[in-house]
Amino acid sequence: MNTSAAHPSAPTTAETVSERKNYLNADYGILSWLLTRDHKRIAILYLISVSAFFALGSIFAALIRFELLTPEGDLMQADTYNRVFTMHGVIMVFFFLIPAIPAVLGNFLLPIMIGAKDLAMPKLNLASWYVYNLGGIFTLWALVHGGVDTGWTFYTPFSTTYSNTYVISTALGVFINGFSTIFTGLNFIVTVHRMRAPGLSWFRLPLFIWSMYATSLVIVLGTPVIAITLLLVAAERAFGLGIFDPRLGGDPILFQHMFWFYSHPAVYIMILPSMGVISELVAAFARKRIFGYRIVAFASVGIAVLGFLVWGHHMFVTGQSMYAATVFSVLSMLVAVPSAVKVFNWTATLYEGSISYQTPMLYALGFIGLFTIGGLTGVMVATLGFDIHVHDTYFIVAHFHYVMVGGTIMGYLGGLHYWWPKMFGRMYPGFLSRLSALLVFVGFNLTFFPQFLLGYMGMPRRYWSYPPEFQVLNVLSTAGATVLGVGFILPIFYFAWSLKFGKKAGDNPWGAVGLEWDTTSPPPTLNFYTQPVVTAPPYEYNREDVHNRTTQEAPVG
Amino acid sequence: MASSPLTDTHGHGAHHHPALAHQFDSLDQQKESSTLGMWLFLVTEIMFFGGLFLAYVLYRGRYPEAFLQGSNTLNVWLGGLNTAVLIGSSWTMVLAIWAAQVNWRKGIVIFLILTMALGSTFLVVKAFEYHHKWEEHHIPGKLGMFFNSPFQFAGDEPQHVEIFFSLYFIMTGLHATHMVIGIGVLLVLTILAWKGHYGPEYYNPLEMAGLYWHFVDIVWIFLFPLLYLLGAHVH
Amino acid sequence: MADHTHSSHHITSRKTYFFVFAALMVLTVLTWLVAQVDLGWANDLVALTIAFTKMMLVLLFFMHVRHSTRMTILTAAAGFFWLAIMLFYTLTDYFTRGASVLPVLGK
Numbered sequence: 099m100n101t102s103a104a105h106p107s108a109p110t111t112a113e114t115v116s117e118r119k120n121y122l123n124a125d126y127g128i129l130s131w132l133l134t135r136d137h138k139r140i141a142i143l144y145l146i147s148v149s150a151f152f153a154l155g156s157i158f159a160a161l162i163r164f165e166l167l168t169p170e171g172d173l174m175q176a177d178t179y180n181r182v183f184t185m186h187g188v189i190m191v192f193f194f195l196i197p198a199i200p201a202v203l204g205n206f207l208l209p210i211m212i213g214a215k216d217l218a219m220p221k222l223n224l225a226s227w228y229v230y231n232l233g234g235i236f237t238l239w240a241l242v243h244g245g246v247d248t249g250w251t252f253y254t255p256f257s258t259t260y261s262n263t264y265v266i267s268t269a270l271g272v273f274i275n276g277f278s279t280i281f282t283g284l285n286f287i288v289t290v291h292r293m294r295a296p297g298l299s300w301f302r303l304p305l306f307i308w309s310m311y312a313t314s315l316v317i318v319l320g321t322p323v324i325a326i327t328l329l330l331v332a333a334e335r336a337f338g339l340g341i342f343d344p345r346l347g348g349d350p351i352l353f354q355h356m357f358w359f360y361s362h363p364a365v366y367i368m369i370l371p372s373m374g375v376i377s378e379l380v381a382a383f384a385r386k387r388i389f390g391y392r393i394v395a396f397a398s399v400g401i402a403v404l405g406f407l408v409w410g411h412h413m414f415v416t417g418q419s420m421y422a423a424t425v426f427s428v429l430s431m432l433v434a435v436p437s438a439v440k441v442f443n444w445t446a447t448l449y450e451g452s453i454s455y456q457t458p459m460l461y462a463l464g465f466i467g468l469f470t471i472g473g474l475t476g477v478m479v480a481t482l483g484f485d486i487h488v489h490d491t492y493f494i495v496a497h498f499h500y501v502m503v504g505g506t507i508m509g510y511l512g513g514l515h516y517w518w519p520k521m522f523g524r525m526y527p528g529f530l531s532r533l534s535a536l537l538v539f540v541g542f543n544l545t546f547f548p549q550f551l552l553g554y555m556g557m558p559r560r561y562w563s564y565p566p567e568f569q570v571l572n573v574l575s576t577a578g579a580t581v582l583g584v585g586f587i588l589p590i591f592y593f594a595w596s597l598k599f600g601k602k603a604g605d606n607p608w609g610a611v612g613l614e615w616d617t618t619s620p621p622p623t624l625n626f627y628t629q630p631v632v633t634a635p636p637y638e639y640n641r642e643d644v645h646n647r648t649t650q651e652a653p654v655g
Numbered sequence: 656m657a658s659s660p661l662t663d664t665h666g667h668g669a670h671h672h673p674a675l676a677h678q679f680d681s682l683d684q685q686k687e688s689s690t691l692g693m694w695l696f697l698v699t700e701i702m703f704f705g706g707l708f709l710a711y712v713l714y715r716g717r718y719p720e721a722f723l724q725g726s727n728t729l730n731v732w733l734g735g736l737n738t739a740v741l742i743g744s745s746w747t748m749v750l751a752i753w754a755a756q757v758n759w760r761k762g763i764v765i766f767l768i769l770t771m772a773l774g775s776t777f778l779v780v781k782a783f784e785y786h787h788k789w790e791e792h793h794i795p796g797k798l799g800m801f802f803n804s805p806f807q808f809a810g811d812e813p814q815h816v817e818i819f820f821s822l823y824f825i826m827t828g829l830h831a832t833h834m835v836i837g838i839g840v841l842l843v844l845t846i847l848a849w850k851g852h853y854g855p856e857y858y859n860p861l862e863m864a865g866l867y868w869h870f871v872d873i874v875w876i877f878l879f880p881l882l883y884l885l886g887a888h889v890h
Numbered sequence: 891m892a893d894h895t896h897s898s899h900h901i902t903s904r905k906t907y908f909f910v911f912a913a914l915m916v917l918t919v920l921t922w923l924v925a926q927v928d929l930g931w932a933n934d935l936v937a938l939t940i941a942f943t944k945m946m947l948v949l950l951f952f953m954h955v956r957h958s959t960r961m962t963i964l965t966a967a968a969g970f971f972w973l974a975i976m977l978f979y980t981l982t983d984y985f986t987r988g989a990s991v992l993p994v995l996g997k
Contacts, residue, residue: 880941
């Protein structure tokens with residue numbers, strides 16, 4: 099793929115990887131990190147922030163599951179429960195799921211994968227991290243003062259008029275956070291258009307880049323709408339303006355239209371990057387080029403575009419016209435098609451591939467299965483008649499957790515495990531990482547599959563108590579959540595351990611194909627030793643010399 | 656085999672412009688990147704203001720009489736004056752860029768100052784209009800009460816007229832905020848222009864600021880007829 | 891480098907700029923004039939058409955879209971197109987709920 103030598107940066111006998119200058123040891127001191135323009139350091143900064151918010155969101159999840167162990171509300175008051183599930187949603191959606199893969203993996207890898215020295219706008223990139231944290235501060239401020247109880251969906255007029263919680267600061271926190279995402283999206287689009295290496299045409303790009311590009315399109319076109327919507331909520335609440343409050347002549351359905359115009363495409367912001375990761379993982383660990391590369395690339399853009407035309411399926415029961423609802427329902431089925439196409443293509447890639455079950459591959463395989471379930475149940479709830487029954491039940495909760503946790507988080511973890519050696523030059527222990535992957539998979543299914551059944555049988559969501567006949571399934575779900583929690587916690591330990599004690603990874607521990615594997619682990623500050631020139635399509639695993647390439651160091655993980 | 660990583664030099668000992676950033680290989684690539692970046696930002700602004708226009712279209716369609724009455728209380732002359740002022744400021748903005756293209760340093764400064772002056776005039780007129788609304792008790796909701804001027808409107812649907820004024824203040828307020836930010840940016844550019852940073856070779860920041868400024872002008876081009884001229888035919 | 895299209899260093903003349911400015915002023919006066927006459931629903935149509943024309947003048951000449959790359963034109967067009975989607979598609983809900991929801995339809 100690269101006209102430079104196979105490993106132009108192979109260490110000489112005299113020097114080791116860690117002695118050579120790379121982006122981690124190029125400069126020391128806290129300010130060299132806080133004022134960095136290096137996209138890789140910014141990615142690490144994001145890794146820290148995003149992980150912190152994920153931990154916080156998980157605590158709220160744990161509280162929810164503990165409360166739901168028993169049919170009565172006995173762990174906390176009903177009002178408190180409302181705040182708990184709201185903060186869980188707000189933090190997980192806006193401060194974890196949306197930024198995680200783009201801001202951590204995207205930031206780190208995008209310039210390297212296209213052979214560039216950095217993103218197009220490095221200062222904007224750093225600014226986006228600060229803006230993210232500023233948004234976080236507003237939200238945390240609201241949290242310590244008791245949080246918000248409106249649900250992460252902020253439906254009016256409850257959020258604008260009746261709730262007596264800290265809606266404005268939370269809304270402003272999300273508003274500010276939105277700019278962080280917009281800056282990242284802008285940066286990615288410009289970078290992919292203008293800074294590709296010589297010879298790197300669009301159809302030679304890795305599919306991860308196509309996914310990040312499609313995601314960025316959604317970000318740029320959709321995020322401003324949630325921004326203005328939340329601004330209006332804050333203005334209405336602060337100034338008593340009647341935009342969404344029917345008491346003042348306003349329209350709550352208008353809020354829902356504006357909110358979901360963004361929030362539906364937002365779920366594609368969450369899943370598209372993850373799908374991009376899966377494409378990379380499947381190719382690398384089946385040692386085969388992705389089946390139907392162009393179709394997968396077009397499917398990414400197709401999902402991005404179609405995703406803007408389906409938002410009304412969140413509003414089937416709230417008073418939309420029957421005709422609009424029907425159109426939204428039909429289009430929602432249509433948007434499932436490109437996603438399904440990708441699943442078929444990944445499966446076809448696996449067929450007759452040379453599969454190895456390293457940790458990243460375990461996550462990728464888990465993704466394919468779980469996303470399929472999540473996606474199919476998505477088609478079920480896109481069906482108008484069915485949704486009337488299951489709307490606002492645990493069926494919906496299970497559906498979106500299958501795609502967001504079984505989908506997005508599996509992709510995120512798979513990507514972290516795949517590129518960790520590249521980012522830090524260290525391997526993590528293989529047994530523990532595979533164990534974690536297994537725990538995540540088992541724990542996840544035990545947590546959320548019962549919820550499909552609960553929802554179908556009629557258990558409503560956002561309720562703090564339930565009829566006793568639902569208890570068994572709820573207990574199973576909480577048990578699953580505990581297992582899932584262990585699966586999520588373990589990586590914190592072995593990743594941290596690996597930074598100091600992990601086996602040093604070579605440039606290409608997986609024997610994979612891609613520009614990122616043609617530079618050192620960790621890479622130098624400007625990413626490469628020689629400017630890459632691209633002369634071949636991606637995923638050249640079928641090439642003789644690559645196909646037989648064994649992993650440079652056989653990692654146990 | 657390279658023994659050292661890529662560095663900031665742009666290869667071949669080529670002379671490079673002091674404004675060329677390290678991640679780019681040429682001023683041209685930098686210019687095209689920032690142009691695309693600014694246009695993408697303007698797309699986000701289109702969707703941002705777009706949400707307000709959506710609310711406007713819906714409520715205008717729902718309460719057409721109330722919107723007519725509300726609109727009639729706005730001063731068309733001041734609105735028209737402001738429209739002319741903003742169009743003029745867009746004109747002076749492109750002239751500032753022209754001055755850079757023909758290497759007339761002083762001209763850049765003069766035209767930027769004129770642009771800021773016209774922009775400020777717009778804001779002063781706006782402030783005057785807001786004051787007038789305050790006098791007439793047309794400030795909606797708790798905002799009106801905060802300024803000791805609770806909303807009052809004679810007519811059969813004061814509540815719906817209040818929605819008109821809510822949208823009026825939010826839309827023109829957001830627009831004015833964008834103007835303030837724009838003037839701030841232009842101030843910085845004026846100082847840099849005075850110091851000689853811009854010329855025919857490099858005037859990209861001026862163009863980027865210009866794009867932003869013209870966009871804000873376009874928003875007003877739509878706000879003027881939609882807010883001020885609804886009831887003009889009612890005499 | 892990647893995707894390199896030579897950007898235009900076209901210098902628009904001051905005369906062109908002046909004529910665009912003058913046209914914008916004339917159109918502003920025109921929109922005020924037309925608003926004085928009651929044309930029913932056509933008032934909105936004319937006002938929006940004039941505003942649209944003014945916008946195109948600013949876009950093409952002041953914002954140099956006339957001399958811009960295809961990428962720029964595509965980006966700007968995409969923005970407006972998406973706004974149209976948001977407006978139109980949302981309104982289809984209200985349009986299909988009957989005149990009680992949108993009295994203006996009843997006129």
